[in-house]
Amino acid sequence: MMILNLSNVTKIISKKTILDNINLSVNEGEIFGFLGPNGAGKTTTIKIITGLIKPNSGEITINNVKLSENKLKAISNVGAIVENPALYDYLTGLDNLKIVAKLRNVKKNDLDYIIENILDKNRLNDKVKKYSLGMKERLAIGCAMVGNPKLLILDEPTNGLDPEGIIDLRNLLKHLAHDKKMTIFLSSHQLSEIQNTCDRVAFLKNGKIITTESVDDILKMDGTLEEKYISLMNKEG
Numbered sequence: 001m002m003i004l005n006l007s008n009v010t011k012i013i014s015k016k017t018i019l020d021n022i023n024l025s026v027n028e029g030e031i032f033g034f035l036g037p038n039g040a041g042k043t044t045t046i047k048i049i050t051g052l053i054k055p056n057s058g059e060i061t062i063n064n065v066k067l068s069e070n071k072l073k074a075i076s077n078v079g080a081i082v083e084n085p086a087l088y089d090y091l092t093g094l095d096n097l098k099i100v101a102k103l104r105n106v107k108k109n110d111l112d113y114i115i116e117n118i119l120d121k122n123r124l125n126d127k128v129k130k131y132s133l134g135m136k137e138r139l140a141i142g143c144a145m146v147g148n149p150k151l152l153i154l155d156e157p158t159n160g161l162d163p164e165g166i167i168d169l170r171n172l173l174k175h176l177a178h179d180k181k182m183t184i185f186l187s188s189h190q191l192s193e194i195q196n197t198c199d200r201v202a203f204l205k206n207g208k209i210i211t212t213e214s215v216d217d218i219l220k221m222d223g224t225l226e227e228k229y230i231s232l233m234n235k236e237g
């Protein structure tokens with residue numbers, strides 16, 4: 001089942017075409033990587049999917065709801081961490097989670113899965129300012145999961161994480177997607193990590209998607225994701 005679809009999405013800012021006719025779709029339970037150099041348009045795409053900015057043309061459909069027709073319903077299916085996770089440093093991890101639950105009208109009992117599986121159970125009552133970056137990332141993901149969204153969007157989630165944190169996050173994302181059927185859309189510059197985590201990837205350059213392929217196919221045809229990326233990005237056009 002398709003959870004996210006972008007159809008002919010174009011975004012123009014100050015007469016500059018930032019996104020040029022983007023088409024992509026992501027299926028339920030899939031981990032989808034969104035790759036491209038600085039300025040390619042990844043964050044702009046994510047801001048459009050999460051309803052923060054509007055495209056000039058095209059349609060975004062999330063869990064069968066068109067964003068242009070019912071924005072609130074469409075984005076109720078999305079949990080996102082765009083740029084830095086917004087956490088209250090001076091509150092505990094558990095209190096951060098409870099605030100999100102209150103805002104989204106989610107009952108405390110419905111947080112059990114997140115508390116048991118996403119957060120560090122031994123550190124629930126510690127202030128977030130004492131957390132490591134990896135623990136903050138897990139808490140931010142936990143907060144994004146409140147209300148059980150179908151689609152989780154992560155913008156550069158491994159930025160600044162140490163190798164253990166990266167492996168921990170990779171295992172968590174795989175568990176959420178492949179066992180819990182959550183759909184994950186993530187942007188990153190860390191190609192080896194994307195290779196180890198994602199099922200499919202799209203390559204974005206100058207606001208255009210050059211190609212979308214399964215990671216397995218890339219590994220069979222091109223050796224590594226990094227080799228594929230470099231050859232695609234260095235091509236003219």
Ligand SMILES: Nc1ncnc2c1ncn2[C@@H]1O[C@H](COP(=O)(O)OP(=O)(O)OP(=O)(O)O)[C@@H](O)[C@H]1O
Nearest residue numbers: 013014018036037038039040041042043044045189
């Ligand atoms: N509000 C804005 N006004 C003018 N230009 C903008 C605006 N937002 C984005 N851009 C431009 O759009 C292009 C795409 O930016 P975007 O942040 O989406 O790229 P990105 O792929 O996320 O890059 P990075 O990897 O550095 O995060 C860039 O050239 C950027 O300067």
